[in-house]
Amino acid sequence: xxxxxxxxxxxxxxxxxxxxxxxxxxxxxxxxxxxxxxxxxxxxxxxxxxxxxxxxxxxxxxxxxxxxxxxxxxxxxxxxxxxxxxxxxxxxxxxxxxxxxxxxxxxxxxxxxxxxxxxxxxxxxxxxxxxxxxxxxxxxxxxxxxxxxxxxxxxxxxxxxxxxxxxxxxxxxxxxxxxxxxxxxxxxxxxxxxxxxxxxxxxxxxxxxxxxxxxxxxxxxxxxxxxxxxxxxxxxxxxxxxxxxxxxxxxxxxxxxxxxxxxxxxxxxxxxxxxxxxxxxxxxxxxxxxxxxxxxxxxxxxxxxxxxxxxxxxxxxxxxxxxxxxxxxxxxxxxxxxxxxxxxxxxxxxxxxxxxxxxxxxxxxxxxxxxxxxxxxxxxxxxxxxxxxxxxxxxxxxxxxxxxxxxxxxxxxxxxxxxxxxxxxxxxxxxxxxxxxxxxxxxxxxxxxxxxxxxxxxxxxxxxxxxxx
Numbered sequence: 088x089x090x091x092x093x094x095x096x097x098x099x100x101x102x103x104x105x106x107x108x109x110x111x112x113x114x115x116x117x118x119x120x121x122x123x124x125x126x127x128x129x130x131x132x133x134x135x136x137x138x139x140x141x142x143x144x145x146x147x148x149x150x151x152x153x154x155x156x157x158x159x160x161x162x163x164x165x166x167x168x169x170x171x172x173x174x175x176x177x178x179x180x181x182x183x184x185x186x187x188x189x190x191x192x193x194x195x196x197x198x199x200x201x202x203x204x205x206x207x208x209x210x211x212x213x214x215x216x217x218x219x220x221x222x223x224x225x226x227x228x229x230x231x232x233x234x235x236x237x238x239x240x241x242x243x244x245x246x247x248x249x250x251x252x253x254x255x256x257x258x259x260x261x262x263x264x265x266x267x268x269x270x271x272x273x274x275x276x277x278x279x280x281x282x283x284x285x286x287x288x289x290x291x292x293x294x295x296x297x298x299x300x301x302x303x304x305x306x307x308x309x310x311x312x313x314x315x316x317x318x319x320x321x322x323x324x325x326x327x328x329x330x331x332x333x334x335x336x337x338x339x340x341x342x343x344x345x346x347x348x349x350x351x352x353x354x355x356x357x358x359x360x361x362x363x364x365x366x367x368x369x370x371x372x373x374x375x376x377x378x379x380x381x382x383x384x385x386x387x388x389x390x391x392x393x394x395x396x397x398x399x400x401x402x403x404x405x406x407x408x409x410x411x412x413x414x415x416x417x418x419x420x421x422x423x424x425x426x427x428x429x430x431x432x433x434x435x436x437x438x439x440x441x442x443x444x445x446x447x448x449x450x451x452x453x454x455x456x457x458x459x460x461x462x463x464x465x466x467x468x469x470x471x472x473x474x475x476x477x478x479x480x481x482x483x484x485x486x487x488x489x490x491x492x493x494x495x496x497x498x499x500x501x502x503x504x505x506x507x508x509x510x511x512x513x514x515x516x517x518x519x520x521x522x523x524x525x526x527x528x529x530x531x532x533x534x535x536x537x538x539x540x541x542x543x544x545x546x547x548x549x550x551x552x553x554x555x556x
Contacts, residue, residue: 434460
């Protein structure tokens, strides 16, 4: 069967729901450290709150891939769309509950250094990230399922653009609601209304976008899918054992070499999501590090900084969109690996520059450069890997396993984050009970920059598929 081209509208419909899913992901990544700091978390604890979500992702993503590879629920639910809908519905429910963690009346117990509200928030975060992963994974798989190799780069570019557009909306929401007069401060231990409404509206947009893709896309029936990917019995019988072994070896090498780069990239961005709030608050807003919630001046400065972090992340997404336009030219001049390396090194320099920036507006320049790395991370790894596994009947399973190269680095970075932070000098601040040591979280963004540079250098180990003449 000839691998037909899809129209731009069909390619757009395949990924439009990703816009809504990314709004939810942006709200999570920009506000989770803020939420837990408001609930009373110590800066050295912040990275630990990020362990469970990627851990669940490592379990859920391969399962979604394996199950959906063997699922066909008719034209209505299809192969991947069923999981897309289930993930979105769970995400909506959790997005309504999570920002209210400080409002519920809990029996005030402290277990393993965390109060009851933090435990509720932690498990809500786990379910939110799990459901987002369930909803996100089918979009990548549907491109692999339904788009030929000629159009795959365009399809992932559309997906990347929608991803960045969703990120901008999600990142800006708290700042926007504060700007129109919704309260950005709240009593101690309570999440501000500007954050709550951001999650509520984000949940509504998420389900609407996912429903659009659900009804607009018709997945291929099993027979058509097999013919499209050359998986019929005759072609399988014609494949020699040597060819199978060679193909498997190539896939494994591609997985490991791309995964090495992914390790450095996702560890770096884990530190960005965890420590940017504290870094920007200390560097650009004069926050003294003592209060993150309540109605006092220090807490107000922290919440203002946290709103501005949303703007920084939105600018990063805009920088990513602009760099994505440059990527095809870079790929033509330097190849996929060269474009990948340049993008990550530019992003690494952006991270490092935040250390010396003490003006909130100049900080936006640093985050624009960080967007270069994000653009490459969204497009190039999946382009390289889906090209490597082209023709495999286990497309979903392999992509699910490949997502472990995103989750595992985040887990390792989260485990190590508090210990790395302790290695750097703290500042001494006079508190109500004497001098208090406040960790300087901006050092962790420098660590992120070093990791991205290492990732850029590692791109030259990637085992890339050679195009046939």
